[in-house]
Amino acid sequence: MTYPPTYRYTSDHEWIEVNGELGTIGLTDHAQCQLGDIVFVELPKLGEVLEAGKPLGVVESVKTASDIYSPVSGEVLEVNAALKDAPERINSDPHALGWLVKVRLKDPAELKDLMDAPAYELYIALPEKKGSR
């Protein structure tokens, strides 16, 4: 799968697509691939304020529960309600239909800390990814 060139990526395998002050957040293909069959996702409430690098929710595969970390700070404007009954969309279409939340960015300067697609692809190809939690 290709990593959309307009997205930005975290070392914890989240992506964010930014449109003005609106950011859409999801999990990368690499993340869904590592997690395996996703069976449950817990997302924040509307209006909740996220902090960059802090957990925004939890994703559960058959094997394990994992925190999802927010790439940016901001207020939650929308959550992907379809994931409640179809969490497997994160597996089948991680970069589009499997999006998690939309937020209003608090500080667009935070995006500078994130990787672009070529950097992320290089990062996940490294044998040891010490940056990941």
Add this chain to the structure above:
Amino acid sequence: VSVPECTASGTQSRDCVHELGASLGDSAAVSLRKTPLNPIHRALGARMMDFGGWEMPVEYPSMGGLVAEHKAVRAGVGVFDVSHMGDIRIYTRNGSPGSALAAVEHITMNRVSRLAVGQAQYSAMLYPEGTFVDDVIVHRLGADDFLLVINAGTRSKDIAWVREATKGFACEVMDLSDDYTQLAVQGPRAVDVIEALSGGAVRSVQSYWFTWATLCGLKNVLIARTGYTGEDGFEIYLPSDAETSAAVWRAVFDAGREFGIRACGLGARNTLRLEARLPLYGHEISETIDVWEAGLERFCRIEKSEFIGRDALVLRKARGLTRTLVGIEMVDRAIARDGYRCFSENGDEVGIITSGSPSPTLGKNIALALVPPALAAVGTTLYVQIRGQKSRARVVPTPFYRRAQRIEARPPKTEGGSE
């Protein structure tokens, strides 16, 4: 998202997700032991993990992953590399006849003398306190010759313990753990696969019996109708050199292709055994959990005059149980996991989840929990604390899954008797 990585990774798709308790999977620096089939797992793109010091496959994403592997075993056949398990032979060498039998009776809780040659039994080795050194399958190879198959994570502890506990007996104790590649071929079609590879030697072998047969041209291969999945199946013990191991693995695959055989990892092994309520060391059994609490009295012959742990078990039974293992099913939409805390309806903390997972067969979230006997009745409401929230669950009968009548290849007959 937290995606723990494993030292084993060669390329991006080979990283591992840790499971089955942090204690087993938190090492990035220690060198892991590998089974002879390790190159095959890597070639298949398996996600590898540290399991008790062994680098083992968790799942094979290239073959559909955990759920597909699980379903293959329930509906067809799957093959697991379980070469990390340990094997201890206890036998008498021209010494006093009966010494090995007496030794195994002394160190295990089931009645060994009931075994015929060619038969196996589920059992356990206990500490004097009545808690678990390990669970074990005892195979009677000869009148005074036994093979004990033990867990990977407890191998060195078990072997030292067995040597110490059998000191007073004129028997030999041999650690054969590295001599075998062990494959578990499991599922309703496992019999067809092993039958094809062994030239028709195994269909008549009953559950928990074994035979020695020629398999893939290898003479005298131990083939046991045992497993850890709740399905019919076989565990085969092969010479552990890499070429032989790989050749048999491939032959099993070729023979199983028509039944949709899949390589299965420890992930599916865990969900399969949980549905069948089979205990896992460090979870349902441990050095702090006793036989009564674990609900394994069916395999414990307390009427045997003597075995290690017996006296403590008699005392513990007389004192009464404080906790017992129950099956639960989540009512709320949440997944109970190992180590989560359990609460009663009135809010008291009452116990702990020993194993929990979504059940691929049932489509429900199931778990095993240690709770007071007063809360063990089917239908009792319990709450599991999951990320700070108390989620509702109820006690259900176990096993969660029980396989239907054995599938036979011959056409059904209308007979009176039962199996």
